Amino acid sequence: MSRLLVWVQHLWGIGHAARIAAIAKACRETGIETTVMHGGAPRPGIYGEGVRVVTLPAIRSLDAQFTALVTAQGTPVTQDQWAERLRVMRETLRETRPDTILTEMFPFGRRAFARELLPFLEEARILTPRPRILASLRDILVAPSTQKKWRDSEEIFRAFYDGALVHADETIIPLSRTCPFANAIRTRLTYTGYVADEAAGRQSAHGEIIVSGGGGASGFALCRVALEAARRSEEGSPWRIIAGPAMPEEAWRELIAMSGPAILMREMPDLSSWVAGARASISRAGYNTVMETWRARIPMILVPFATEKETEQRQRAEHLASLDQAIHLPEAALSPDALREALARAKPPAPLPIRFDGAQETARLLAARAQARAHA
Structure with missing residues (x-):
C-alpha cells in the first residue's frame, strides 16, 4: 500500500x-x-x-x-x-x-x-x-x-x-x-x-435560494444583506441562509436577532448536495463553494471576499462572470436591492466542458x- x-x-x-x-x-x-x-x-x-x-x-x-x-x-x-x-x-x-x-x-x-x-x-x-x-x-x-x-x-x-x-x-x-x-x-x-464534492448535482430540485457565508469567518456582511433581501423579496422561492461554522459568536447572534422569513442556519453538513437542487446560489467566491455550485450548474451570484492582500476571490468571480458562468456582485455594491436585481438576472452557466x-x-x-x- x-x-x-x-x-x-x-x-x-x-x-x-x-x-x-x-x-x-x-x-x-x-x-x-x-x-x-x-x-x-x-x-x-x-x-x-x-x-x-x-x-x-x-x-x-x-x-x-x-x-x-x-x-x-x-x-x-x-x-x-x-x-x-x-x-x-x-x-x-x-x-x-x-x-x-x-x-x-x-x-x-x-x-x-x-x-x-x-x-x-x-x-x-x-x-x-x-x-x-x-x-x-x-x-x-x-x-x-x-x-x-x-x-x-x-x-x-x-x-x-x-x-x-x-x-x-x-x-x-x-x-x-x-x-x-x-x-x-x-x-x-x-x-x-x-x-468538487461528488454530492453536488445529485439533489432533486427544491427551488430554494441558498445563501452561503462559506466558512463563516468573513460571511457576516453577505448574510446580513441576504436576510433583508429575503424580507423584501416578492418571488415565491424560499430563502435559506447558512452562516458558516467559523462565524464569530457575536455576529451569529446579531443575525438571529434580525430573523425574518428566511431559514437561518449556522451550518449544513450536506450543503453541497442541497445546493444542487436550488433555484439559485448566492455566495462568496471561495474555491470550494464555487466548484460545488458550478458543478451543480445552477444560477450563481458571487460576492467575493476581497481585501488589499486577498484578491483570489475577486479574480475568480470576475473571470467566471466574463465566461458567462456567474454574476459578479462586488461587496462594495452589495445591498438588498442589488442582490434582488442580480437574482432576477441570474441564469444557469453557459455550457463548458469542465472536469x-x-x-x-x-x-x-x-x-x-x-x-x-x-x-x-
Missing part, C-alpha cells in the same frame, strides 16, 4: 482544509494510506474515517487582513511553539515513511511557514527511498507583496519539488494567469481538474506514480 503525507494550514476560513479533505477521502478510497498534518484550528470530523490526522499546535491569522499569525488563543506564536510544530512534523515523517509528500499551497503560498517546512523538506529529501514531493495548488494564487517572494518560491520549488498538482482546468484559468514563473516550470505541472473530478484524478495519479515507482 502506498503512503501519502499531507501538510495543510488554514488561517482564516476552512477552504484549504476542506479541499484537502476531499482529496484525502479520494486517496483513502483508492487504497492510499493517508496521513494529514493539520495546522489550523481543529475541525473534528472534516477528514472523515480512515484518514489519520496529526494535529499540529494551531496557528491562525489575527484578522481578515492577515496582519499577523497568532495561536488559537490569539497570542503571538512563540519560538517554542514553532519548534514543537516542527518536532511533530519530523516525528510524523519518520513514522509514516511516505512515498509521496503533498504540501498544500507551499511554496506558492503559505510563505510564513517556510521556517518549519524547509527543515522538514530537507529531512524528507535525504530519506531512502526519497519520497516524491509535490505541491497542491488551487486555480488562482495570491500575489505576494514583493517580486523577491516570487523568486524565492521558484527557488524553493526547483530545489525540493518533483512537481505540482494544479486543481483546475488549464483551458479555464491557467496557473500562468497568477503565477509569473508557471510557464518556466510547465513540464512539472499537472492539471487534475477542479475538486470536477480533481480529487479522484489526484488519487489516481498518486496511486499510479507510486505503483510505477515500486516496479522501477
Whole structure:
C-alpha cells in the first residue's frame, strides 16, 4: 500500500482544509494510506474515517487582513511553539515513511511557514527511498507583496519539488494567469481538474435560494444583506441562509436577532448536495463553494471576499462572470436591492466542458506514480 503525507494550514476560513479533505477521502478510497498534518484550528470530523490526522499546535491569522499569525488563543506564536510544530512534523515523517509528500499551497503560498517546512523538506529529501514531493495548488494564487517572494518560491520549488498538482482546468484559468514563473516550470505541472464534492448535482430540485457565508469567518456582511433581501423579496422561492461554522459568536447572534422569513442556519453538513437542487446560489467566491455550485450548474451570484492582500476571490468571480458562468456582485455594491436585481438576472452557466473530478484524478495519479515507482 502506498503512503501519502499531507501538510495543510488554514488561517482564516476552512477552504484549504476542506479541499484537502476531499482529496484525502479520494486517496483513502483508492487504497492510499493517508496521513494529514493539520495546522489550523481543529475541525473534528472534516477528514472523515480512515484518514489519520496529526494535529499540529494551531496557528491562525489575527484578522481578515492577515496582519499577523497568532495561536488559537490569539497570542503571538512563540519560538517554542514553532519548534514543537516542527518536532511533530519530523516525528510524523519518520513514522509514516511516505512515498509521496503533498504540501498544500507551499511554496506558492503559505510563505510564513517556510521556517518549519524547509527543515522538514530537507529531512524528507535525504530519506531512502526519497519520497516524491509535490505541491497542491488551487486555480488562482495570491500575489505576494514583493517580486523577491516570487523568486524565492521558484527557488524553493526547483530545489525540493518533483512537481505540482494544479486543481483546475488549464483551458479555464491557467496557473500562468497568477503565477509569473508557471510557464518556466510547465513540464512539472499537472492539471487534475477542479475538486468538487461528488454530492453536488445529485439533489432533486427544491427551488430554494441558498445563501452561503462559506466558512463563516468573513460571511457576516453577505448574510446580513441576504436576510433583508429575503424580507423584501416578492418571488415565491424560499430563502435559506447558512452562516458558516467559523462565524464569530457575536455576529451569529446579531443575525438571529434580525430573523425574518428566511431559514437561518449556522451550518449544513450536506450543503453541497442541497445546493444542487436550488433555484439559485448566492455566495462568496471561495474555491470550494464555487466548484460545488458550478458543478451543480445552477444560477450563481458571487460576492467575493476581497481585501488589499486577498484578491483570489475577486479574480475568480470576475473571470467566471466574463465566461458567462456567474454574476459578479462586488461587496462594495452589495445591498438588498442589488442582490434582488442580480437574482432576477441570474441564469444557469453557459455550457463548458469542465472536469470536477480533481480529487479522484489526484488519487489516481498518486496511486499510479507510486505503483510505477515500486516496479522501477
